[in-house]
Amino acid sequence: MRDLTNEILELIRRTSSSLPPDVEKRLRASIEKEEPGSPARGALETILKNIDLSRANSTPICQDTGTPIFYVHYPVGWSTIKLKAQIRSAMAEATKRSYMRPNAVDAIYDKNTGNNLGGDDFPYVHFEEVEGDDLTIELMLKGGGCENVGRQYSLPDNSVGAGRDLAGVRKVVLDAVQKAQGQGCAPGILGVAIGGDRGSSYIKSKEVLFDEMGTRNADPKLAELEERLTSEANEMGIGPMGFGGKTTVLDTKIVGLSRLPASYFVSVSYMCWAYRRRKLTIKGEEIIYD
Amino acid sequence: MKQITTPISDDVIRDLKVGDAVALSGMMVTGRDAVHKWMIETFIKKTRPPQGDDLQVYEELKKILNGSIIYHCGPVVSGLDTKDYKFVAAGPTTSIREEPYQADVMKHFNVKGVIGKGGMGAKTLKGCEETPAVYFHAIGGAASYIAQTVTKVHGVFKLDFGVPEAIWVIEVKEFPVVVTMDSHGGSQHAVVEAASKKVLEDLLAREIT
Numbered sequence: 001m002r003d004l005t006n007e008i009l010e011l012i013r014r015t016s017s018s019l020p021p022d023v024e025k026r027l028r029a030s031i032e033k034e035e036p037g038s039p040a041r042g043a044l045e046t047i048l049k050n051i052d053l054s055r056a057n058s059t060p061i062c063q064d065t066g067t068p069i070f071y072v073h074y075p076v077g078w079s080t081i082k083l084k085a086q087i088r089s090a091m092a093e094a095t096k097r098s099y100m101r102p103n104a105v106d107a108i109y110d111k112n113t114g115n116n117l118g119g120d121d122f123p124y125v126h127f128e129e130v131e132g133d134d135l136t137i138e139l140m141l142k143g144g145g146c147e148n149v150g151r152q153y154s155l156p157d158n159s160v161g162a163g164r165d166l167a168g169v170r171k172v173v174l175d176a177v178q179k180a181q182g183q184g185c186a187p188g189i190l191g192v193a194i195g196g197d198r199g200s201s202y203i204k205s206k207e208v209l210f211d212e213m214g215t216r217n218a219d220p221k222l223a224e225l226e227e228r229l230t231s232e233a234n235e236m237g238i239g240p241m242g243f244g245g246k247t248t249v250l251d252t253k254i255v256g257l258s259r260l261p262a263s264y265f266v267s268v269s270y271m272c273w274a275y276r277r278r279k280l281t282i283k284g285e286e287i288i289y290d
Numbered sequence: 291m292k293q294i295t296t297p298i299s300d301d302v303i304r305d306l307k308v309g310d311a312v313a314l315s316g317m318m319v320t321g322r323d324a325v326h327k328w329m330i331e332t333f334i335k336k337t338r339p340p341q342g343d344d345l346q347v348y349e350e351l352k353k354i355l356n357g358s359i360i361y362h363c364g365p366v367v368s369g370l371d372t373k374d375y376k377f378v379a380a381g382p383t384t385s386i387r388e389e390p391y392q393a394d395v396m397k398h399f400n401v402k403g404v405i406g407k408g409g410m411g412a413k414t415l416k417g418c419e420e421t422p423a424v425y426f427h428a429i430g431g432a433a434s435y436i437a438q439t440v441t442k443v444h445g446v447f448k449l450d451f452g453v454p455e456a457i458w459v460i461e462v463k464e465f466p467v468v469v470t471m472d473s474h475g476g477s478q479h480a481v482v483e484a485a486s487k488k489v490l491e492d493l494l495a496r497e498i499t
Contacts (some may be wrong), residue, residue, distance in 0.1 A: 017434075038476075039309065039468050043429050046466065050435035060379035063366050063433040063454075098378045101366040102453050110324070112452030145408070147429065152398040160494055167498050178490040183384050183408035183481060185430040232493055236486040241430060242408060243468070244482045272430040 003080055008090035014289060015272055015278040016065055016099045022213040022252075023189075023275045027051070030240075030247040040245030047240070047273060062185075062274040064216060065100040066141035068116065068123035071210065076175070079117055082128045087137075091116045095197045095201060098176045114219055135282040138210055146184035146272040149175040152165045152202060155264040164264045166225055169194055169254075170232075175248060176268040177233045182242015185272035187250045189213070190229065193267045195257035205269040208253040210277055217254055226252045239271075291466070295359025298402040303422045306469050308476040313464040314405070317444070318359040319351070319455025322383055323411065324390040324455040325448065335396050347447045347457070354459060355399035362388065362406035364454025365437070375443040377460065379433035383406040385425070409470055409479030411424075412446070418473050425471035439465040 027047060034041035054061040069089055084086065092115040094100045104118030116123065153172040155164045160175045162168035173192055178186070193205035216223035224254065230250040239245025250273070259265065281288040301373055306312070321329075321498040331338040340348070366379040373486030385392075385406030392404060392414045401425050402437060404410075407430035417426055428436060439462050470478040 006379065027371075039427075039470075042311065046429040046435060047431045050432040051431070053438070054434040057434060059434040059437065060366050061433060062431040063364060063379040063381050063437075065366070065379075065382065081498075097366045097479070098366050101364065101379070105452065115451070143431075147382065171494055172499060174490055174493055179485050181408065181486070182430075183386060183477065185407070228498075235493065236481055236489045238486050241336070242479060242482055243427070243470070244478065244485070272431060 001082055001216050002282075003086060004083070004137075005090050005093075007282070008087055009093055011137060011139055012068075012094040012280055013058060013099045013185050015141055015276050016060045016094075017058045018278075019051050019061055019274065020277060020290075023273075024051055026213055026250045027187070028231040029252065029272060030148045031247040034240070034262065037247065040239040040241070040247070043240040043243060044247070060099065060101065061276060062143055062272070063101055064143040064145065065103055066143040066276070067103075067147065068100075069140040069206065070123060070125040071138040071207070072125065072127050074127065074138045075130060075133050075135060078135060083127070084125055086123055088117055099149075108180040111219060118199065119254060120212065125139055133284065137280045140206070140210060140277055142186070142206070143272055143274065146188060146270045149176075149184040150202075150205075150267070151179065152198060152267045152268070153213065153266045155266060169266050170225060170229065171269055172266050173252075174231050174232060176270070177238070178236055181238055182240075184270040185274065186242060187236055187240055187247045189250050189271040189275055190233070190252040191269040191271065192252065192254045193257060193265075195259035196265060196267075197260070197263065198265060199267040200257065201267040202269070204257055204268040208255045209269065209271050209275070211253060212263035213251045219256065222254045222256060226254050226286040232233065292303035293464070294460070296359055296402070299357070300422055301474050303402050303424055306472055306473070307402075307479050308440050308469055310469040311388065312467050312469060314426065314467060315465070316358070317354060317359055317459065317461050319354060319441070320363045320365065320456070320458040320460065321360045321497050322362050322364055322455060324451040325389055325457055327386045328448070329395050329398075330391045334394050336417060338440055350447065352399060357400060357402055357405045358481050359405060360395070360401055362404060365458060366433070367443070367453055370453070375446065376441040377437040377443060378438040379429050380440055381433035382428040384408045385410050389414055394421045396421045399450050407466075409477065415471055415475065415477050415480075419475055420469055424469050424473055426467035427470040428465070428467050436465065439463055
């Protein structure tokens with residue numbers, strides 16, 4: 001089996017230092033909505049300068065290089081044991097090269113491992129065997145500030161009058177955005193999972209963030225709710241960094257899951273503007289970075 | 291944009307108002323969760339006896355922090371092997387986690403400002419009035435850009451807390467920030483919180499089908 005350690009290292013470098021074009025495009029477009037000279041506009045201007053600088057110098061966009069979340073789709077015949085070992089070794093090397101901050105802290109003894117390897121689940125790696133010959137590795141880096149403002153609701157939720165339907169989902173998602181204020185590094189992107197158990201619901205609310213910005217759910221009801229939530233969240237005027245302004249949420253993505261009759265969970269994962277996700281594809285001898 | 295250099299006088303602090311854009315220069319230190327907890331427990335509430343080099347670091351910090359700034363930041367630092375430290379990425383971390391500690395730390399060390407993101411609460415705002423001090427908001431995530439304003443890393447204390455949690459003594463030149471909490475009780479965060487709460491209530495009252 002081929003050794004992909006170097007390719008994964010390059011994937012990490014790109015993810016940490018080069019914001020995907022779809023995200024950058026949205027941020028550039030939002031600047032015109034903010035008043036000239038306002039703190040909100042100043043924040044977006046600084047954000048855009050930072051995006052250029054990080055890309056030019058291969059330095060992290062954000063010093064919180066986040067929880068590394070890998071999704072690997074592999075054809076029959078690849079060893080997930082070996083792939084995981086290669087991911088871990090690339091992660092340690094990326095930390096040495098300052099593409100990543102040492103970010104794995106033992107929660108019981110407060111010790112930072114210094115190399116971004118913490119137990120079996122840090123970095124987090126999800127494997128899925130697929131048909132065909134292409135192997136893809138996707139990486140998302142999700143910072144702690146935005147992770148901390150994520151929320152999970154169990155409906156009905158009387159605090160906001162949310163029942164077990166899409167009208168109730170709308171209410172709790174708006175509540176989550178208001179409670180987050182600027183602390184998740186607005187403008188943010190919302191990943192919303194409806195249904196599942198507490199675990200699967202949170203995982204899917206992140207997984208949906210791998211999709212390109214602006215793609216709508218195939219179900220017209222959910223597609224409409226996605227657009228409504230983005231627009232209503234922006235009515236709240238929280239703005240970039242919570243300074244006050246027009247741009248609070250750049251996009252919303254919803255995924256519907258199966259649930260138990262007894263449970264109705266809504267999980268909201270808040271992604272900061274430093275929405276770092278990149279993909280590596282191995283197509284025979286060809287290596288493609290998105 | 292106002293130019294301010296540490297150490298900062300009380301008069302300069304009293305002149306600052308919410309909304310002021312400021313370029314900060316001079317010496318300051320980074321400090322976040324582990325540092326604030328350690329300061330409170332070891333030197334302010336004294337619920338934990340000093341250990342190792344604690345007292346020595348405390349004496350150094352008293353000198354550096356007097357009139358200076360604490361930056362809520364867990365940087366990416368290169369040169370860890372050679373001790374030729376350089377900040378590679380150094381944006382602010384979320385400040386609200388220091389809410390239980392910040393006012394007491396500011397008063398104890400005569401800190402004139404903290405830099406962070408997301409703003410802080412009522413206890414810190416009161417601390418800003420009493421010390422006096424202000425809250426400077428940096429742009430969250432603008433890590434490469436802000437790292438360029440860090441012209442020199444003078445040293446590091448408590449590296450055993452880990453790179454992000456250690457106390458880095460740095461010199462900055464024209465670090466761009468906005469005052470979002472001042473020493474007169476003004477808080478942009480309280481204003482935005484209240485206004486957005488009102489809109490949320492209106493949105494919640496609007497039933498959809």
